[in-house]
Amino acid sequence: MRAVVQLSYLLATSLFVFALYWMNAPKTARRGVFAGIAAMGIAVVATWIQPEVIHHGWIVLAIFAGFLVGVPLSRVPLTAVPQRTALSHAFGGLAAGLVGTAKYYLWLGEGPENLTPFRMTAIVVEIILGYLTFTGSLMAAGKLQEVRWIPQRPVTYRFQNVGNIGLLVVAAVLGVALVLQPTAAWAPAVFPVIIGLALLFGVLLIIPIGGADMPTVISILNSYAGLAAVAMGFVLDNKLLITAGALDGSSGFILSIIMCRAMNRSFTNVLFGAFGQVQQLKAGGEQKEYKAESIEGAAQVLEQANLVVVIPGYGMAVAQAQHKVRELHDQLKKRGITVKFAIHPVAGRMPGHMNVLLAEADIPYTDLVEMDEINPEMPQCDVALVVGANDVVNPAARYDKSTPIYGMPIIDADKARTVFAIKRSKNPGFAGIDNELYFAEKTWMLFGDAKHVIGELVKQLSGGAGMH
Amino acid sequence: MQGPTIVDSVLAHPEMAREPLDFWSMLFVFVLATFIGLGVIRRVSRLLYTPLMSLTNAISAIAVVGSIIVTGADYPPVIRLLGAIALFASMTNIVSGFLITDRMLKMFKTEDKPREGGPA
Numbered sequence: 001m002r003a004v005v006q007l008s009y010l011l012a013t014s015l016f017v018f019a020l021y022w023m024n025a026p027k028t029a030r031r032g033v034f035a036g037i038a039a040m041g042i043a044v045v046a047t048w049i050q051p052e053v054i055h056h057g058w059i060v061l062a063i064f065a066g067f068l069v070g071v072p073l074s075r076v077p078l079t080a081v082p083q084r085t086a087l088s089h090a091f092g093g094l095a096a097g098l099v100g101t102a103k104y105y106l107w108l109g110e111g112p113e114n115l116t117p118f119r120m121t122a123i124v125v126e127i128i129l130g131y132l133t134f135t136g137s138l139m140a141a142g143k144l145q146e147v148r149w150i151p152q153r154p155v156t157y158r159f160q161n162v163g164n165i166g167l168l169v170v171a172a173v174l175g176v177a178l179v180l181q182p183t184a185a186w187a188p189a190v191f192p193v194i195i196g197l198a199l200l201f202g203v204l205l206i207i208p209i210g211g212a213d214m215p216t217v218i219s220i221l222n223s224y225a226g227l228a229a230v231a232m233g234f235v236l237d238n239k240l241l242i243t244a245g246a247l248d249g250s251s252g253f254i255l256s257i258i259m260c261r262a263m264n265r266s267f268t269n270v271l272f273g274a275f276g277q278v279q280q281l282k283a284g285g286e287q288k289e290y291k292a293e294s295i296e297g298a299a300q301v302l303e304q305a306n307l308v309v310v311i312p313g314y315g316m317a318v319a320q321a322q323h324k325v326r327e328l329h330d331q332l333k334k335r336g337i338t339v340k341f342a343i344h345p346v347a348g349r350m351p352g353h354m355n356v357l358l359a360e361a362d363i364p365y366t367d368l369v370e371m372d373e374i375n376p377e378m379p380q381c382d383v384a385l386v387v388g389a390n391d392v393v394n395p396a397a398r399y400d401k402s403t404p405i406y407g408m409p410i411i412d413a414d415k416a417r418t419v420f421a422i423k424r425s426k427n428p429g430f431a432g433i434d435n436e437l438y439f440a441e442k443t444w445m446l447f448g449d450a451k452h453v454i455g456e457l458v459k460q461l462s463g464g465a466g467m468h
Numbered sequence: 469m470q471g472p473t474i475v476d477s478v479l480a481h482p483e484m485a486r487e488p489l490d491f492w493s494m495l496f497v498f499v500l501a502t503f504i505g506l507g508v509i510r511r512v513s514r515l516l517y518t519p520l521m522s523l524t525n526a527i528s529a530i531a532v533v534g535s536i537i538v539t540g541a542d543y544p545p546v547i548r549l550l551g552a553i554a555l556f557a558s559m560t561n562i563v564s565g566f567l568i569t570d571r572m573l574k575m576f577k578t579e580d581k582p583r584e585g586g587p588a
Contacts, residue, residue, distance in 0.1 A: 016527050017504060023520050024511045026576040033570045036527055040562055047533045053540035058552045062539060066559020073560065074567035081518060081568070088525045088565060091557040095531040098557075102538050102550035109544070118491050222521055229528045234494055236534045242494060243501040248528035250505030255517060345514070352517030359575040365515050366578050 001051065008046035009240040015039035016244055020251070026365055043240060078360045079317045082218065082349040086141035089221045093133025096228035097195070100126035103235055104191060108183065115182040119235055124175035126231035127191075128198045133224040135202030140217055143206070144349055154210040164204050171197040209270070211314070212391065214349045216259040216270045223252025255351050262345035262371075264397075264407035293444035295453070298420050299460035305382035305418075308332055309374060311342045311411055312354050315388015315424065319450035325387060326361035328454050331461040340367055342374040342384075342411045344392035375412045384416035386437075388450050390423075394435045419443040422453045519572045526565025532558035 015035045022032035048059070076084050100123045107114040142150035174194050178187055209217050226248025233241030260267060302308060310329070316322060329339045341363065347354045355368055369377075378384070386393055393413040397405045413419055414437050421438055423445055437443055446453045512520050535558050538551030 012530075016530075017508060019523065019527065020505070020508045020512070020520075023513065023516055023523065025513055026515060026573070029513075029516055029519065029573045029576070030570060033523065033566055033573065036523060036569075037566050040526070040530070040532075040566070043530060043533055044536065047536045048540070050537070052542075053537060054542055055540050055548065058539050058548060059536055059555065062535075062552045062555035063559050065556045067563050069556075070560040070563025070565075071567065073564035074571065076568075078572070081522075081572075084564070084568065085518075085521055085525065088522070088529075088561045091561050092525065092528055092531065095529070095535060095554040095557040095561075098550045098554040099531065099534045099538055102543075102547045102554070106538075106543055106547045218521070222524065226524070226528045229531050230498055232531055232534050234498075236537070237490055237494070238533060239494065239497050241530055241533060242498050244527050244530035246498055246501035247505040247508075248524040250502050251509045251520065251524040254506060254509045255521065343514075350518060351521060352515065352519070355515045356518045356572050356575070359515075359572070359577070362575075362577065364579040365576045368515060370514055 005046045005050060008042050009238075012039040012043040012046075013240055013243045015042070016247055020247060078356055079320060080145070081356060082214065082353060083141045083144035085350060086137045086144060086218055086221065089218070089225045090134050090137035090141060092225035093130045093137060093221075093228055095130070096225070096232050097127050097130030097134060097198075099232055100130060100235060101191075101195065104182075105188070108188060112183045117179050117182075120179045120182045121175075122231050122234035124178055124194065126228055126235055127195055128171055128175065129224050129228040129231060131195055131198035132202035132205065133221055133228055135199045136206045137202075137221045137225075139203055139206035140209075140214065140221060143209075143211070144214060151207070152211065155207045160204075160208060164201065167197055167201050167204065171201065211349065212346070213263075213270050215346045215351050215353070216256055216263070216265075218350045219252050219256035219259050220267070220270075221252070223249050223256060226250070226252055259346055259351060262409060263405075264409065290438055290445045291443065293420065293446060295446070295456045295460055298444065298446055299457055301418055301420075302332065302337075302383055302385075302457070303335060303461065305332075305337055307338045307340070307377070307381050308383045308385060309340050309342050309378065309381045309413075309416065310385045310387060311344075311389050311393055311413055312358065312387045313344075313347050313389025313392060314349060314353075315390070315422075316450055317348060317353065317357055317388070319388060319424075319452075321387060321450040321454055322357045322361040322363075324451050324454040324458060325358070326363050327458045328461070329363055329367075331458055340369050340374065340377075342371060342413075343368055344371050344389070344411055347389060347392055371409065371411050375415075378412040378415040381416040382418065384413040384419045386413055386419065386421040387454070388422065388424075390435055393421075393437050395440075396436050413437055414440055414442075417442065420446055422446045422448070422450050424449060515576065516573070519569045522565050522569045522572070526562050526569065529558040529561035529565060532562060 016039050019032040019036035022028040073084055104123050139150060143152060146152060171194050174190050178190055181187060226245045229245030230242050230249060233239065233245055260270060310325060332339050341358060343354050358368060359365055391405050393411050394405060395414045396403050397408045397410045400406055419437065419442055421443060438445060532555060535551050535555035539548050539555050
């Protein structure tokens with residue numbers, strides 16, 4: 001029996017590795033999902049048939065409830081994918097935390113000899129990581145969903161970082177005490193205190209973080225959720241948990257590094273930097289004037305172009321403009337104009353956010369171009385159309401040390417011959433700074449809701465006949 | 469740093485003698501799996517980072533394995549209830565993670581494939 005179970009786990013592990021391997025190209029990626037499902041199925045069955053599993057009612061019930069909630073969660077609109085992802089990190093953290101809690105109290109009651117220092121260390125790590133990921137991810141999901149009672153703007157106060165780190169240190173010290181004396185009379189009372197501190201830490205960690213940092217934060221939480229599963233594997237002596245958790249952990253880790261690099265910031269700076277604070281610095285400069293362009297004018301310029309590069313940002317997601325963008329793409333292609341999409345790694349609210357939205361609108365993924373590949377082409381670009389992006393095209397990032405985005409690699413929209421920027425209002429972007437691209441000589445603004453503006457452009461290009 | 473560190477005292481603890489083999493083999497598994505993960509993930513297409521994240525979400529819901537045992541074994545009901553909630557949370561991640569990953573991946577098309585429905 002044991003051999004069957006272990007062999008199944010080995011098979012599941014291999015399938016998980018292949019699942020991720022197949023994600024290296026869109027062509028094979030769906031195969032990866034099937035491999036993952038197969039692996040998960042094998043793992044669940046192999047676990048369920050073990051002789052120690054004797055009660056089945058609750059298992060069936062919980063699995064059923066999981067389907068009941070999981071299926072609708074998988075049908076959310078693609079603009080809501082970042083919050084769904086954050087929510088699932090929360091569930092992952094919760095599961096790890098609960099299993100760690102259950103195991104501790106179980107062994108405390110009927111088998112304290114199981115609470116070896118090593119196991120106890122794993123349990124402490126599991127619950128701290130699990131519960132902080134739980135509340136942290138819930139907060140992140142709430143911010144992304146723009147839940148009313150969670151502030152969107154970064155919240156900062158005095159001694160914030162010292163307080164947060166102090167909290168974590170207290171939890172760690174209590175954890176060490178538990179590791180050394182897991183069965184002491186005070187131990188069952190200290191355990192919930194650690195849980196409480198971890199829950200609180202998760203909330204406080206995310207409060208100072210603003211929307212533009214979400215891609216990094218989601219990646220970090222992804223990594224934590226994986227590591228919590230690893231710790232659970234150590235607790236339960238289960239190598240499948242360790243490998244699968246490690247795969248998730250390393251994925252989150254790589255993504256966070258890529259996101260940090262794309263913003264020229266460090267991990268610690270994202271988590272403890274409170275992006276929002278710097279914004280007062282630049283206020284009070286001389287008032288510059290935007291040049292606005294009419295839809296008709298913009299459409300004429302677009303028609304004359306050979307190469308149009310669309311630069312999407314979170315604003316496109318907010319306005320749900322991706323389908324209109326696709327219509328514009330079709331109109332331009334019909335005229336033999338090359339249309340490309342320049343994707344900044346941190347555009348949107350999670351890694352790859354723009355790609356998914358544009359793919360949803362049926363734009364071929366071969367037209368989606370990474371920042372590093374599109375930048376050398378930008379001088380040949382006739383029109384750069386900025387749709388709801390802001391900081392990722394701000395040339396100030398190249399030289400202005402006083403801006404919070406200094407050093408961040410940007411898409412060279414300013415090197416295009418003409419720039420059209422669609423902007424909802426005249427307010428500055430997330431980082432709170434004016435985007436000097438908007439004041440450049442070659443830039444014309446198209447004010448209004450992105451979906452509306454692009455819809456009007458499409459109408460103009462298709463002869464204003466109202467074909468839609 | 470004065471005196472033995474946490475790691476030292478954990479390793480030096482007499483109890484460690486009972487489980488040294490598993491401890492070390494688990495640590496090896498963890499480190500090696502991390503390297504495999506880093507190697508494989510590094511090659512993932514940048515286009516697919518969002519589906520990658522939902523796929524790894526589903527994969528890390530392998531915590532389902534631990535939850536099933538805690539829920540189904542002959543443990544006190546309170547313990548099993550915690551297990552059942554964990555099982556519910558993991559199962560939600562498995563179902564929604566795999567489904568949404570597939571849903572997103574289906575949308576990635578090249579030019580030559582015909583577009584489905586919808587007025588242009």
